[in-house]
Amino acid sequence: MRRTSPLAASLVAGLLVIEATVGATFAAAAKDPVSGCQLAAAGSKIQHVIYLQFDNTHYMRDNPSVASDLEQMPHLLNFLTTNGTLFTNDHTILISHTAGGILSTQTGLYPDRMGINVSNSYFYFPPTKVPAFSTAFKYWTDLVDDTTGANDALPNMVGDGQKTTPAPWVPFTRAGCDFGAISLANIELENTGTGPFGDMSEVFGTGSPEWSEAVASNAAPSGTAARAKALTDFVGIAVHCAQGGGICTSTAKDVTNSRPDKLPDESGGYLGYVGLFGAKYVNPAVCDPRPSTCSTVMGQPAVNNMFGTPVTDPFGQPGFPGFDGATAANTLGYLAQMQEAGIPVTWGYISDAHDNHTSAFPAPFNPNFPRASGPGEADYVAQLKSYDDAFAAFFARLQADGINQSNTLFVVTVDEGDQYAGGIGIPQPDGTLAYSHTNCSWTTTPACPSNQIGEVNLNIKPKLPAGSPSFVVHSDSAPTFYVNGQPDRTNPTLRKLERDVGGLNAIDPYESSTAAPVFVRLADPVEQLTLHMTNTDPARTPSFTAFANADFFITAANSGPSCGSNPCIDYHFAWNHGSIQPEIATTWVGFVGPGVKRGGIDTSTWTDHVNVRPTMLALLGLTDDYVHDGRVLIETLEKKAIPKQLDEHAKTTLRLGEVYEQLNAPFGQFAMDTLTASTTALRSTDDSVYNSIESSIQSLTSQRDALATQIKNALDGAAFKDQKLKEADAKDWIDQAQSLIDQAAALAAGS
Known part of the structure; x- marks a missing residue:
């Protein structure tokens, strides 16, 4: 779950004031993209880019008898597998959460180089050293x-x-292409903060009318239309306009509504660019002149979703529906409208289908919703059917616009996988499954129903010995610990806390009525560096990270959990991620368009999030001002689309890419083996064992980093700078990489 809020249908129906009849589903024709937009590599026919990232949407089944998420969206699944290649052995990053997963995909960088090493929130050590x-x-x-x-x-x-990580829209706008987005992490405004460094202050300026609207909105009572107003108007939707102004200069109103697109750290500078921030300013631009796919609501233009209904917040106000309100129908409606308005590059986020988002933020509080749904549950099945219908309408609408696989690069992926925490649903007459949506707590032995649903909440603080140091955690199935004072990793008090945490046992009712270890792996700053969890801000390095049995959700509060006993089951949440289990780590990505092979389903190619961006840019003939951590997936490219220097020794280059990923990826073999060794070190009471293993991990990681830098520089240079990749060098690097992988495996086996 990213955060919160599809629309409560009854609430919307009661509050919507629609002043114009919703027209036909399809627009007559799309405007031509900005004439100066240069997207494609030499000889390619790409004129449009549509990038979609789902939240927690699965290719694999969570229940063998229930079709998976993608299986229940056949219009999307068939589009990807018939027209392109769907990789089903993709992987996310650590820790595996929405923000980190999306941002690694957007940038082609692991968290240590793009900053979000812990998400969706984190702690840091200010000068006081109190997190x-x-x-x-x-x-x-x-x-x-x-x-x-x-x-x-x-x-x-x-x-x-x-410095601030280079922004993902820059190569597109520099190429003369407008770049539109909805709900994806950090490329639109994320909040209505009005402090000196809040989003509203940074973009619109303190004292501006927009800033004043946000001040008033933030002061309104929670769960009201007034409180939601600034979020609806300014958050979650943006257009970064092309060099020269693009759609930001289409009309005098668009010029007035645009604001400087400030990127002070961007390599090569980024002066003179502007953007439209928020639906209040994007809607008039993409709905002018008013097509049948837009409406007038409360006197303002509103973009219609794929079913012809205006996109609004839970109070019927036109604009951003909230992050959990970024359903397939809403997001795809915006992307189609942007494309038809002449914005050739559109990126969007689609919220998960396995949570019932009724009453999600910014709607009024409801103690029963939002809540999780189980595999095959009626509302889950219905939501996936709605998603599939939205994709059917989306592809038909684009086809009518002349936007299809012959001239458009489609990239569709997901941020991370999930562990389903729950039992087996009870079959219903209509073929769906029913679950127990009540909390379950116990004194000694759990007696939860067989169709119980919900994560196992564990408040770790009361379970630890008296005298443990003060600390906070980023609550998660992979909690990161921040110990007051930011002690060195060898501090005896910190070392004891690591052992106490690592030795903790608790009952997971889905597994047994007997207590078992809660945590399966442990990493301190030495191993966190190996996992790419240490960025360039030393104040943000966790004291250590504990990876739990993924049924658990770990907190560290002075009381609770609120579901009853400690631990207990909270039915509101059942889809856990963050930890290292394969169902969390493994994701999928599909490519369709000119230059992409029609490869169907590829279950064997091992890939991860950071490969998406370099693969996209290679197809588009664009470059970044930095070296990617990922590689171009030549496995999915037609021979004519493979950069010349990557194709010259294709078999060796492919092998180099494969071994590089096992060496450098967070879920590659090298990192998983050093994590096993790290766990032994942190649990050990023998300082000599701890020091020996830690020293070995440090040495191996240092060698890994040096070799990985050579390899990624060579692969990136061959892909984007036409630099020759010498086969002899590649073979030597393959041997060196395999040697380091083997040494890490031996360290794990001997620990």
């Missing part, structure tokens, strides 16, 4: 401390050299 809270979801240029800037003045998206 302070921050959120990963902020606009691209925001600071860690976006309240005062005094406690940590580095960027939230901190990258190489402690």
Whole structure:
């Protein structure tokens, strides 16, 4: 779950005031993209880019008798497998959460180089060394401390050299292409903050009318239309306009509504670019002149979703529906409207289908919703059917616009997988399954129903010995621990806490009525560096990370959990991620368009999120101002689309890419083996064992980093700078990489 809010249908129906009849589903024709937009590599026919990232949507089945998410969206699944290649052995990053998964895909960088090493929120050590809270979801240029800037003045998206990570829209706008987006992490406004470094202050300026609207909105009672107003108007939707102004200069109103697109750390500079931020300003631009696919609601233009209904918030106000309201119908409606308005590059996020988002933020509080749904449950099945219908309408609408696989690059993927925490549903007459949506707690032995649903909540603080140091955790199935004072990793008190955490047992009712280890792996700063979990801001390095049995959700509060006993089951949440289990780690990505092979379903190619961006850019003939951590997936490219230097020794280059990923990826063999060794070290009471293993991991990681840098520089140079990739060098690197992988495996086996 990213955060919160599809629309309560009855509420919307009661509050919508639609002043114009919703027209036909399809627009008559799309406008031509900005004439200066240069997207395609030499000889390619690509004129449009449509990039979609789902939240927690699965290719594999969570229940063998229930079709998977993608199987229940056949219009999408068939589109990807018939017209392109669907990789089903893709992988996310660590820790595996929405913000990190999306941002690694958008940038082609692991968390250590794009900043979001812990998400969806994190703590950091200010000068007092008492951990302070921050959120990963902020606009691209925001600071860690976006309240005062005094406690940590580095960027939230901190990258190489402690500068803001290069923004993903820059190559497109520099190529003369408008870039539109809805709901994806950090490329639109993420909040209505009005402090000195809040999103509203940064983009619109303190004292501006937009800022004043946000001040008033933030002061309104929670769960009201007034409270939602600024979020609806300004958050979650944006157009970054092309060099020269693009759609931002289409009309005098668009010029007035546009604001400087500030990227002060961008390599080569980024002066003179502008953008439209929020539906209040995007809607008039993409709905002018008013097509049948837009409506007038409350006197304002509204984009219609794929079913012809205006996209609104839960109170019927036109604009951003909330992040959980980014359903397939709403997101695809916006992307289609943007394309038809002449915006050739459109990126969007689609919220998960396995949660019932009724009453999600910013709607009024409801103690029963939102809540999780189980595999095959009626509302889950219905939501997937709605998603599939939306994709059917989307592809038909684009086809009518002349936008299809012959001239458009489609990339569709997901942020991370999930562990389903729950029992087996009870069959119903209509073929669906029913689950027990009640909390379950126990004194000694659990007696939860067989169709129980919900994560196992464990408050870790009361379970630890008296005298444990003060700490906070990023609550998760992979909690990161931040110990007051930011002690060195060898500090005896910290070492004891690691052992106490690593030795904790508790009951997981889905597995047994007997207590068993809660945590399966442990990593301190040494191993976190190996896992790409250490960015260039030393204040954000966790004291250690504990990876749990994925049925558990770990907190560290002074009381609770609220579902009863400790642990207990909370039915509101049942789809856990963050930890290292294969069902969480493994994701999927599909490519369709000119230059992409019609490869169907590829179950064997091992890939991960950071490969998506370089593969896209290679097809588009665009470049970034940095070296990617990922590689071009030549496995999915037609021979004519493979960069010349990658194709010259294709078999060797392919083998180099494969071994590079096992060496460098967070879920590659090298990292998983060193994590096994790290767990032994942190649990050990023998300092000599601890020091020996830690020293070995440090040495191996140092060698890994040096070799990985050589390999990725060579692969990136061959792909984007036409630099020759010498086969002798590649073969030597393959041997070196395999040697390091073997050494890590031996370390794990001997630990």
